[in-house]
Amino acid sequence: MSPSLASRLTIGFAIAFAALTGLAVIGVARSLHQRQDFENATARSYQVEIEARNQLVQNVRPAAARAEVKAQERKRQELRNNIDSQTRDTALLVGAGLIAGLTGAALLFNGLIASMRRPLEELVEASERLASGDLEARVNAGGLSETATLGAAFNEMADELQRRAGERDRLDRMRDEFVLTTSHELRSPLTSVQGFAELLMLERDNLSPKQADTVEIILDNTRHLVRLLNDLLDLARSDAGRLAIKPVPTDIASLIDDTVRTMRNQTEAAGQQLSQAVEGGLPPLQVDRDRIRQVLVNLLTNAHEYCPERASIHVAAARVDDEVEIAVSDNGPGMSSDQLEHIFDRFTRGDAGLTQRVGGTGLGLAISKSLIELHGGTLRAVSAPGQGSSFLIRLPVEPKPGDARGRQAAAEVD
Amino acid sequence: MARVLVADDSETILLLLRTRLEMEGHDVSTAADGEEVMDVVLRGGGERPDVLLLDAMMPRKSGIDALRELRAEGIDTPALIVSAHQDEGDLTTSDLGVDGYVTKPIDFERLFASISELTA
Numbered sequence: 001m002s003p004s005l006a007s008r009l010t011i012g013f014a015i016a017f018a019a020l021t022g023l024a025v026i027g028v029a030r031s032l033h034q035r036q037d038f039e040n041a042t043a044r045s046y047q048v049e050i051e052a053r054n055q056l057v058q059n060v061r062p063a064a065a066r067a068e069v070k071a072q073e074r075k076r077q078e079l080r081n082n083i084d085s086q087t088r089d090t091a092l093l094v095g096a097g098l099i100a101g102l103t104g105a106a107l108l109f110n111g112l113i114a115s116m117r118r119p120l121e122e123l124v125e126a127s128e129r130l131a132s133g134d135l136e137a138r139v140n141a142g143g144l145s146e147t148a149t150l151g152a153a154f155n156e157m158a159d160e161l162q163r164r165a166g167e168r169d170r171l172d173r174m175r176d177e178f179v180l181t182t183s184h185e186l187r188s189p190l191t192s193v194q195g196f197a198e199l200l201m202l203e204r205d206n207l208s209p210k211q212a213d214t215v216e217i218i219l220d221n222t223r224h225l226v227r228l229l230n231d232l233l234d235l236a237r238s239d240a241g242r243l244a245i246k247p248v249p250t251d252i253a254s255l256i257d258d259t260v261r262t263m264r265n266q267t268e269a270a271g272q273q274l275s276q277a278v279e280g281g282l283p284p285l286q287v288d289r290d291r292i293r294q295v296l297v298n299l300l301t302n303a304h305e306y307c308p309e310r311a312s313i314h315v316a317a318a319r320v321d322d323e324v325e326i327a328v329s330d331n332g333p334g335m336s337s338d339q340l341e342h343i344f345d346r347f348t349r350g351d352a353g354l355t356q357r358v359g360g361t362g363l364g365l366a367i368s369k370s371l372i373e374l375h376g377g378t379l380r381a382v383s384a385p386g387q388g389s390s391f392l393i394r395l396p397v398e399p400k401p402g403d404a405r406g407r408q409a410a411a412e413v414d
Numbered sequence: 415m416a417r418v419l420v421a422d423d424s425e426t427i428l429l430l431l432r433t434r435l436e437m438e439g440h441d442v443s444t445a446a447d448g449e450e451v452m453d454v455v456l457r458g459g460g461e462r463p464d465v466l467l468l469d470a471m472m473p474r475k476s477g478i479d480a481l482r483e484l485r486a487e488g489i490d491t492p493a494l495i496v497s498a499h500q501d502e503g504d505l506t507t508s509d510l511g512v513d514g515y516v517t518k519p520i521d522f523e524r525l526f527a528s529i530s531e532l533t534a
Contacts, residue, residue: 184471184498187518188424194519195430202437226519 004145005112012108016101023097031090038083045072045079119147123154135162172240179236183229190229194222224361231363235346238370245288245374247399252285252292252324253278256315259296263304271309274300279318286399291371295379298364299328299391306389307332322397323377329390335383343381344369375399416533419454419463421445421480422496423472431467434522440529448475448483455484455491463491464533467516467525470497478510485511492532496520 052068055061122139129137138158141151197218204212237243260276267274296315303313307330317326335343347362365379372379376396383389418440420431425446432442443463445451452475455462466484468477481493496516514528 187498188427191519192424192426192430195427195434195522198522199430199433222519 005116005147008112008144012105012112016105016108019104020097020101023101024094027090027094027097030093031087034083034086034090038079041079042076045076048072115144116147119143119151123147123150126154126158130158130161135165176236176240176242179232183233186225186229190222190226194219194226197222228361228363231361231367234367234370235363238367243370243374245291245371247286247288247375249284250287250289250292252282252287252317252326255289255293256296256317256326259293259300260315263297263300266301267304267313270304270307272304272307273310273312274315275312276315278316282317282319282324283397285324285395285397287375287395288371292375292395295368295371295393296326296328298368299393302364302391303328303330303332303389306330319397320394323394324397326393326395327390328393329388331388334385334387334389335381336385340381340383344379415439415441416464416529417441417443417461418465418467418529419443419445419451420467421447421451421472421477422469423447427469431520435529438526447472448477448480451475451477451480452483455489456487462489465529466491466493468493468495470495481512482510494525494528494532 049069049072052065052072055065056069119139119142126137126139135158138155139151141148141155143151197215200207200215201212201219204215207215234243256276256278260274264274300313300315303311307313311330311332313328313330315326315328317324319325344365346366369379372393372395376399378394379391381389381391415438418435420428420435420442421444422428422431423446428444428446432444435442443454445454448468451466451468455466466481468481470477477495481495484491484493490511492513493511494514494516495512496518498518513532516525516528
């Protein structure tokens, strides 16, 4: 059992108090004793002087009496001087006692602080390690009973943190495994449904218009399910920090060109104008072509689906300092600041009442943001009601190594 | 037109693949797992297939294991691996002579293009 801080302080104060009190009592006692001696001697001196003055009045041995009066006056003066110097000595003694006591107390405190300091420093260091993610950080629970208790509590807390982190990792792995397995198991039946529906559509001429429409609906919904499954898989990978990109030198202009071309059928069907303006001489970017295409398709599909007929959608790319900015803008209904705030959250979708075309999963923007951040870039949205919307992708010209913060970014989206 | 050996443990998927490939004019044979693939390719009579279309995950023997064994036997028939999602293939076949991946649900236009390319 280690001594407690309180017990050490109590003992220390008791010793210091007793020492000081003892010195003070001795000093005061000595002082009183000396005072008594002084007063007795002074009284005796007055007595002798009074006798001498009586002799003087009665004119008995006047010369001797006069000398005695003078002698007694001198004696009292000496006594007074003497008691003054003795009082000074006593004051010095008490003062010295006080200084000794205070020095003792200071030494005691110093010792106490020193004995607390090491365990406290150890605690501070361990706390910092724990905060920075080292769940193995522990302290030697020793020293005073207070610091020992503190250390033991810290170690218990660290144990609990480590246990919970382990449990969370296990649940995360189970969830990832579940999503992967589900995605895998659902794909086979979906492949059949989509495949045979497509087969029916190949024989469209043999179907009645109503049957053809029915098969079209089956196909649309199957494709939607597949998109949902792909998005869920991407999010699960992103959360597990396993959303991988394979960057290769990529000509952004041709990637934008390709993507815009594949979107044109849909936008033209809605009478929407789709234009592009890519600055000449953009440097090739080190990016995953398929993933950047996925983001562009997502942004263009959103613009197409949330804009009314005959709206304009514009894709622009230009170099801005050390980055290339790709902007997908539209002159559609725009978003309120409240919608804008949650636009990258999962399962957030704009006001679908506006149009019947909206067929997204509500996951696209969350995934797009993770993907762009995985490339060391940023994705943000600028919009106001009635002012259209712009989604701005920034990708670094020189990718910074180890900039894969996809998981972090996805976690913040939650 | 190519001789295509299709391996999948789902009869429905086999039916779908056979139908679409035959509509394109290909000559299709099927296998229910990797063991059957080995039988057809190594011990089957007649001509060897021109292209293998193997499901990555099958009971008894996966398409990936079958392909690994075939490559070890010196058989270099072009092979496409069909998987639920691409990481499955990426994780396990980087050292293998895979000529392409097909993900489910199958994009048939791309599949036909790959087969033409591999048998050209």
